[in-house]
Amino acid sequence: MSQDFGWSKKEVGVVLSSFFWGYCLTQVVGGHLGDRIGGEKVIVLSASAWGLLTATTPLLARLGGAHLLVLTSSRVLTGLLQGVYFPALTSLLSQKVRERERAFTYSAVGAGSQVGTLVTGGVGSLLLDRYGWQSVFYFSGGLTLLWAYYVYRYLLSEKALLTALSVLAQGLPVAHRTRVPWRRLFRKPSVWAVVLAQLCSACSFFVLLCWLPAFFSETFPGSKGWVFNVVPWLVAIPAGLLSGLLSDHLISRGYRTITVRKLMQVMGLGLSGVFALCLGHTSSFCKSVAFASASIGLQTFNHSGISVNIQDLAPSCAGFLFGVANTAGALAGVVGVCLGGYLIEVTGSWTSLFHLVAAISHVGLCAFLLFGQAQRVDLSPAHEDL
Known part of the structure; x- marks a missing residue:
């Protein structure tokens, strides 16, 4: 595309980064809408819109001569539409899935993605x-x-979808629970702990996602791209399913919910950070692929930890709370990616990047281990489940 339109590297960077700015802006909105009208409806409507926009992007790019403006606007709008997906999914699962089944369900959806x-x-x-x-x-x-x-076709009725469209058009509430207990939520250390852990998780993931291909290309120039671009993500699929099965199994056997959530985070933030650190201290291609696969694969344990912990804490407004946490995570990810590039340029070594990933991961882990809880915080004091 850049060759077709004669874009410079700077212009390519503008187009690529524009998606993330749109993605940051609708996390909270998507979660709140999911809590109000149903997450499944939000997901279908947004997916239909971003699918249509993506399919027509090549046609839009040919309209007029402002190719850069059109493509940048298209990517921002795509980010806005995709930003509602995971918050709406969190809202859906918190309302439809029992506590002991949430981890596997969320992990299965993540594996599907x-x-x-x-x-x-x-x-x-x-x-x-x-x-x-x-x-x-x-x-x-x-x-x-x-x-x-x-x-x-198979999971929604036409009437339900039309009702959701009508609500969105009129801006009217369709449920009694339309107010989010802001003060009650953000007075709880457990809420701040899960938000910080989600921020650190998203930041470390974005840094690896954006920089791993360049690391392998520069460090092992003779290697085959499909190996390091595919193998880690293949490992992530069964790892995510395993984490969900293990988490739900432990809870069903009587282990405390918060104990299981913290165990998942020891794997998802702690051990994954250790393997990311190992990437900067090996010169073997096979070992590097193994370490990268282990780090990416273990990060899927976050789905069975902090992602479902948000549903434990506030099932009535889980979409909203996840939206807040994921907005912070997406913004931190953008900053982390830029900071990683700065460290590589200043130090001339990839080791500094992986030290950054490990440090961010362990900050989030420590916060969650110290302050993480699983009791509901969206209820009034008289009704809290202690």
């Missing part, structure tokens, strides 16, 4: 080589629209 990413990335690479960049947008957008239609 990773499968979709692998399929889109793998097929997209082939399409890019054979048919050009436009075909990638057509395929990705079409696949999203097909998924949204399947969810609508």
Whole structure:
């Protein structure tokens, strides 16, 4: 695409980063809407919109001569639409899934997303080589629209979807629980602990996501790209499912919920940070792939820890609270990626980047281990589940 339009590296960077700014802005809105009208409705409506926008992006890019402005605006809008997905999903699971089943359900959905990413990335690479960049947008957008239609066709009624559209158009509440207990939530150390842990988790993930391909390309220039671009994400799928099964099994056996959540975070933030640290201290390609796979795979344990802990704390407004935490995480991720690049340039070593990832991960882990709880905090003092 950049070659077609003659963009510089700076202009490419503007287009790539524009998605994340849009993604940051609708996390809280998506969660609040999920709490009010139902997460499944928010997911279907947003997926339909971003799928259509993605599929028509190549056509929009050809309208007029302002290619950079059109593509940047398109990516910002795509980020706005995709930003509601995980908060709405959190709201949906908190309302529909029992506590002892939440971890596996959330992990399974996360694994499904990773499968979709692998399929889109793998097929997209082939399409890019054979048919050009436009075909990638057509395929990705079409696949999203097909998924949204399947969810609508088999999981939603036309009446429910029309009601949701009417509510969005009129801006009217459809549930009695429309007020979020801001003061009650943010007076609790457990809420701040899970927000900080989510921030650190998202930041470390974004840093690895953005810099691992460059690390492998520069450190091992003769290596095959599909190995380090695919293997870690293949490992993440069974790792995520395993974490969900283990978490729910331990809770069903009588272990305290918060004990299980903290154990998952020891793996998801603690051990994954250790393996990220190992990446900066090996010169072997095979070991580097193994360490990267272990770090990415163990990060999926966060789904069974802090992600579902948000549902433990505030099931009535879990979407809103996840939106707050994920907004902070997305913004921290942007800062972390920039800081990582600065450290690499100043020190001339990739080791500093992986030290940064490990430090961020362990800060989040310490906060959650010290202050994390699983008792509900969205109830009035007279009704709190102590």
